[in-house]
Amino acid sequence: MLMNNPFNIKVVRMQTTSSPVRQQERQDISHILDDESLTFAEKVISIKNIETRDKKSRIKATAGDIVIVNVDLAMAQDSTGPLAIRSLNEMGIDILHDPSKALLVIDHTFPAADEKVANLHALIRDFVSKHNCMIVEGSISHQHILEYLATPGMMLLGADSHTCQAGCVSAFASGIGSTEIAAVWATGQLWLRVPETIKINLSGTFNKGVFARDLILDYIGKVGEEGANYKALEWKFSNDYVKRQFSMDSRACISNASMECGAKISVFPLDEITTKYLDENPRINNNIGGKIEIQPGTYAKYKDEFEIECDKIEPQVSGPDNVDKVHSIGELADIEIDQAFIGSSTNGRIEDLEIAARMLKGRKVHKNTRCVVTPASVKVYQDAIRRGYVEIYLESGAVFTNATCGACVGTHLGALGENEICISSSSRNFVGRMGALSSKVYLASPATVAASAIEGKIADPRRYLLL
Amino acid sequence: MNDQPIIITGISKGRAWVFGDNINTDIIIPFRFKSRTNDPYEMAKYAMYGFDPDFHKKISKGDILVAGRNFGGGSSREQAPVALKYAGISAVMAESFARIFYRNAFTIGLPALEIPEIRGKVNQGDELKIDITYFTAENIRTKEIFHAREVPEFMRQMLLEGGLVEYYKKYKQFPWIQS
Numbered sequence A: 001m002l003m004n005n006p007f008n009i010k011v012v013r014m015q016t017t018s019s020p021v022r023q024q025e026r027q028d029i030s031h032i033l034d035d036e037s038l039t040f041a042e043k044v045i046s047i048k049n050i051e052t053r054d055k056k057s058r059i060k061a062t063a064g065d066i067v068i069v070n071v072d073l074a075m076a077q078d079s080t081g082p083l084a085i086r087s088l089n090e091m092g093i094d095i096l097h098d099p100s101k102a103l104l105v106i107d108h109t110f111p112a113a114d115e116k117v118a119n120l121h122a123l124i125r126d127f128v129s130k131h132n133c134m135i136v137e138g139s140i141s142h143q144h145i146l147e148y149l150a151t152p153g154m155m156l157l158g159a160d161s162h163t164c165q166a167g168c169v170s171a172f173a174s175g176i177g178s179t180e181i182a183a184v185w186a187t188g189q190l191w192l193r194v195p196e197t198i199k200i201n202l203s204g205t206f207n208k209g210v211f212a213r214d215l216i217l218d219y220i221g222k223v224g225e226e227g228a229n230y231k232a233l234e235w236k237f238s239n240d241y242v243k244r245q246f247s248m249d250s251r252a253c254i255s256n257a258s259m260e261c262g263a264k265i266s267v268f269p270l271d272e273i274t275t276k277y278l279d280e281n282p283r284i285n286n287n288i289g290g291k292i293e294i295q296p297g298t299y300a301k302y303k304d305e306f307e308i309e310c311d312k313i314e315p316q317v318s319g320p321d322n323v324d325k326v327h328s329i330g331e332l333a334d335i336e337i338d339q340a341f342i343g344s345s346t347n348g349r350i351e352d353l354e355i356a357a358r359m360l361k362g363r364k365v366h367k368n369t370r371c372v373v374t375p376a377s378v379k380v381y382q383d384a385i386r387r388g389y390v391e392i393y394l395e396s397g398a399v400f401t402n403a404t405c406g407a408c409v410g411t412h413l414g415a416l417g418e419n420e421i422c423i424s425s426s427s428r429n430f431v432g433r434m435g436a437l438s439s440k441v442y443l444a445s446p447a448t449v450a451a452s453a454i455e456g457k458i459a460d461p462r463r464y465l466l467l
Numbered sequence B: 001m002n003d004q005p006i007i008i009t010g011i012s013k014g015r016a017w018v019f020g021d022n023i024n025t026d027i028i029i030p031f032r033f034k035s036r037t038n039d040p041y042e043m044a045k046y047a048m049y050g051f052d053p054d055f056h057k058k059i060s061k062g063d064i065l066v067a068g069r070n071f072g073g074g075s076s077r078e079q080a081p082v083a084l085k086y087a088g089i090s091a092v093m094a095e096s097f098a099r100i101f102y103r104n105a106f107t108i109g110l111p112a113l114e115i116p117e118i119r120g121k122v123n124q125g126d127e128l129k130i131d132i133t134y135f136t137a138e139n140i141r142t143k144e145i146f147h148a149r150e151v152p153e154f155m156r157q158m159l160l161e162g163g164l165v166e167y168y169k170k171y172k173q174f175p176w177i178q179s
Helices: A023-033 A040-048 A050-055 A081-091 A115-131 A141-149 A161-169 A178-187 A212-223 A240-244 A248-261 A272-280 A350-360 A378-386 A389-396 A446-455 B040-046 B079-086 B099-108 B153-160 B164-171
Strands: A066-070 A073-077 A102-106 A134-137 A155-159 A172-175 A189-193 A197-203 A232-237 A265-267 A304-309 A316-318 A326-328 A339-343 A370-374 A421-424 A440-443 B011-018 B064-067 B091-094 B112-114 B127-131 B136-139 B144-147
Touching: A023 A040, A040 A050, A040 A066, A040 A172, A040 A197, A040 A232, A040 A265, A050 A066, A073 A081, A073 A141, A073 A178, A081 A115, A081 A178, A081 B164, A102 A115, A102 A141, A115 A134, A141 A155, A141 A161, A141 A248, A141 A378, A155 A161, A155 A178, A161 A172, A161 A248, A161 A265, A161 A272, A172 A265, A178 A189, A178 B099, A178 B164, A212 A248, A212 A304, A212 A316, A212 A326, A232 A240, A232 A248, A248 A265, A248 A272, A248 A350, A339 A350, A339 A446, A350 A370, A350 A378, A350 A389, A350 A446, A370 A389, A378 A389, A421 A446, B040 B079, B064 B127, B079 B099, B091 B127, B099 B112, B099 B153, B099 B164, B153 B164
Parallel strands: A073 A102, A073 A155, A102 A134, A155 A172, A197 A232, A197 A304, A232 A265, A339 A370, A339 A421, A421 A440, B011 B064, B064 B091, B091 B112
Antiparallel strands: A066 A189, A316 A326, A316 A440, B011 B127, B127 B136, B136 B144
């Protein structure tokens, strides 16, 4: 059993089809929900403001305000949880505010790669069994949260920068440090500064061989690694046709990778794709708050607006050493690679494994290249088996691992040696990210990584995707 | 094992180590080291490993990092400011900080001073003086005084006590509650 469910929570289906809003709660906060002058971030923080909840005050939080908020879920993983536990111990805090809202995930170096990691995993398991909080082992936290826990309008904080991924289901989701997570576990609250918001309008349709990852790399290349530092990103579709090409998997990729330009949150306001996803993937913990449809106001004030025409984007490759060093595929073609990595919370979902499998079917990984494939969660792994993708990967000569953050952070299952070059669908390409300081990482979509695996060099995916 | 917390208070003096833009958390401490210990003194052995694996041996107690834009970008790892502090660094000054690193630095009691004009005003090895009561920095060589970006009062109070854990140990509540 991979998921421990200490409360024996009954699986409750969210009432998303009729209305995601619980009526009584909506009445209490209708003045915020209906305010046309507020951004998504301003609305969520106004609702979660402890003053609003405790006193039904009519305070509205706007960009720049510092507000104490109630937190619906606070997560730490196996490389940040131990420090959170250490801080709680040092403060002498022995009781958690609400253990059902505390989640620990053992994902980064799972299963333990060595004794040191095993001891820290044991520390986490002891803490969980003492406090009766939630634990997940063997799925990447962000993907597990998306599949089972995240709800629209919830306040989610995680001791992991890519926590912002849950913005794809219209959650307010943001990364913080270990000791602050400890404070949330202790009190259920934390202070936040209300971020300014950048609105990004999407239009046009993707050309063949171009995916969400290319879009977000292109954006980061334009605004730089601190282009959205301290800010919220709000994604908006110019029409339904544009909207329909952004599946939940592709939204998750964009929200996740928004961290690489510093975004505090990266949100896709709730639409029919969100509700369909939530209908098909019922939430397992009914105790977690949120479940409120929050739409940005029509006259909300934005710090900046940005237009992206999807049809103008080409396959992008970022790197090495900085994510904002973004190139069109043609500029880097023919760089020989030692490893191709398909996976991570940024691009290890079923659509990612599908496109790469389609390309590798009946083909072989180049003899000078190793190809490592890592699903983002147990569910993705199971789907990949069911659909025959695992078989295709193994036939092609790729290695298929368990779900973990392993190779992305160079901790196990695909680390790089001296001077090795890797093309990867993972999150970052920083110096030494995947291993030796002299190794180099290039980031690209799973399709570009698969094309590169076949050719043994950075390669354009479009020639494999004509049909 | 040395288990004593390091607490930085009031005024610090030290030599400057000057860096450029985008010094990210993987440079400050790689994942594979920070994820294999829960001991801050052990983390300190990998401070700035991505720049120079022997950096921790070259630091004198009190030394100060000076950097360009977006210091501490990337991961949420609190081990990044912890490694710097336990390696002997007494403050970081930068033109700008990445959001999570900035929060973490205050939380763990490593003074982080955002000074937009700092680049070009400090040379490698300059002696610097930092005063966290007033959030100012002085380059002893040039006598120039810099004012860092102000922070909410509760963050300053937390820093003056040595970070969130020390603040809580003293007052038995979290600093943001008072306001």
